[in-house]
Amino acid sequence: MFVIxxxxxxxxxxxxxxxxxxxxHHGDVLLSGPALAAxxxxxxxxxxxxxxxxxxxxxxxxxxxxxxxxxxxxxxKKLGPLTQLGHEWRLLRELQRRRYDxxxxxxxxxxxxxxxxxxxxRWSVAPAGDYGKFFARSFSHRYPLIYDNRRHTxxxxxxxxxxxxxxxxxERRLAMVPGVExxxxxxxxxxxxxxxxxxxxxxxxxxxxxxKCWPAAQFSALIExxxxxxxxxxxxxxxxxxEAKMIExxxxxxxxxxxxxxxxxxxxxxxxLIGRARLFVGVDSAPMHxxxxxxxxxxxxxxxxxxxxxxxxxxxHRLLTSDHPCRPCYRDGCGGGKRSECLxxxxxxxxxGAAQELLEPAK
Numbered sequence: 001m002f003v004i005x006x007x008x009x010x011x012x013x014x015x016x017x018x019x020x021x022x023x024x025h026h027g028d029v030l031l032s033g034p035a036l037a038a039x040x041x042x043x044x045x046x047x048x049x050x051x052x053x054x055x056x057x058x059x060x061x062x063x064x065x066x067x068x069x070x071x072x073x074x075x076x077k078k079l080g081p082l083t084q085l086g087h088e089w090r091l092l093r094e095l096q097r098r099r100y101d102x103x104x105x106x107x108x109x110x111x112x113x114x115x116x117x118x119x120x121x122r123w124s125v126a127p128a129g130d131y132g133k134f135f136a137r138s139f140s141h142r143y144p145l146i147y148d149n150r151r152h153t154x155x156x157x158x159x160x161x162x163x164x165x166x167x168x169x170x171e172r173r174l175a176m177v178p179g180v181e182x183x184x185x186x187x188x189x190x191x192x193x194x195x196x197x198x199x200x201x202x203x204x205x206x207x208x209x210x211x212k213c214w215p216a217a218q219f220s221a222l223i224e225x226x227x228x229x230x231x232x233x234x235x236x237x238x239x240x241x242x243e244a245k246m247i248e249x250x251x252x253x254x255x256x257x258x259x260x261x262x263x264x265x266x267x268x269x270x271x272x273l274i275g276r277a278r279l280f281v282g283v284d285s286a287p288m289h290x291x292x293x294x295x296x297x298x299x300x301x302x303x304x305x306x307x308x309x310x311x312x313x314x315x316x317h318r319l320l321t322s323d324h325p326c327r328p329c330y331r332d333g334c335g336g337g338k339r340s341e342c343l344x345x346x347x348x349x350x351x352x353g354a355a356q357e358l359l360e361p362a363k
Contacts, residue, residue, distance in 0.1 A: 009165025303343030
């Protein structure tokens with residue numbers, strides 16, 4: 001069969017071991033999973049490792065395409081220069097011992113360029129951009145970032161493989177494996193709250209950046225409607241003081257308090273919980289991507305961030321935005337004021353209608 005490939009395509013039969021580098025936040029790391037799976041599908045013999053920040057490791061831990069998961073702890077820099085250097089040196093030696101043939105660097109992070117030079121793979125690929133000569137000369141291949149052609153982040157990650165002559169198959173879903181321990185913890189929690197074996201809705205109102213959030217009063221009204229329709233609601237949130245205050249305000253306005261598990265779950269446990277839910281409701285956040293990975297129907301509200309680039313990926317969903325011509329602006333609220341009018345313009349009736357559409361098949 002005749003196949004068109006770039007003249008410098010990587011011969012996969014010579015790639016015994018590959019390293020993916022993704023030093024970003026939780027959702028970004030989870031969205032790199034399809035690229036790992038695509039390479040594994042194209043080269044089943046290849047051992048695939050990944051390097052991520054330690055606090056994001058659960059996004060890829062136990063991924064079916066992954067052989068080893070290396071981590072960098074962001075807290076190393078607080079331990080003093082000598083201790084940090086020791087950790088960095090041990091990580092480098094561990095990576096060098098793996099003798100990678102290929103490095104796939106999915107961001108412009110300069111650490112990836114340094115590590116690639118020190119690991120010395122035969123082939124390496126990273127984004128093309130104005131990141132300086134040092135970065136550009138650190139890789140054998142570079143893939144274009146087409147900023148005026150909006151595409152999902154998963155597809156942008158897959159561009160790294162396309163540049164190498166590896167074109168992914170149709171299966172590109174996210175994958176998250178909560179694990180036996182997380183499943184057991186969640187089953188115990190659900191039994192404690194009388195929800196074991198019962199359909200329920202997970203509402204995750206917060207985000208790392210609160211200007212991405214729908215108003216607390218609107219979430220309260222939505223939860224009340226869900227409860228009145230007979231749907232138990234579990235409210236989740238990160239162990240963050242700001243999110244805790246938001247959830248307190250949401251719950252205080254409700255005649256019947258929902259189950260609140262804010263700050264009580266690990267990421268794996270959150271995945272196990274969302275995977276058992278009939279519906280996930282939230283905003284642009286890592287838990288929204290976890291819902292997609294767990295194939296839980298997802299209702300997502302987007303304001304200043306781009307739904308095309310960051311929306312729920314390959315899962316049944318409803319995605320709500322406003323018609324503000326200025327969005328997505330990627331700003332921290334209108335005028336930098338930490339409030340996003342485009343999100344506040346999304347009405348309760350629209351959100352409730354979308355929730356009913358996703359929940360209707362269960363009735």
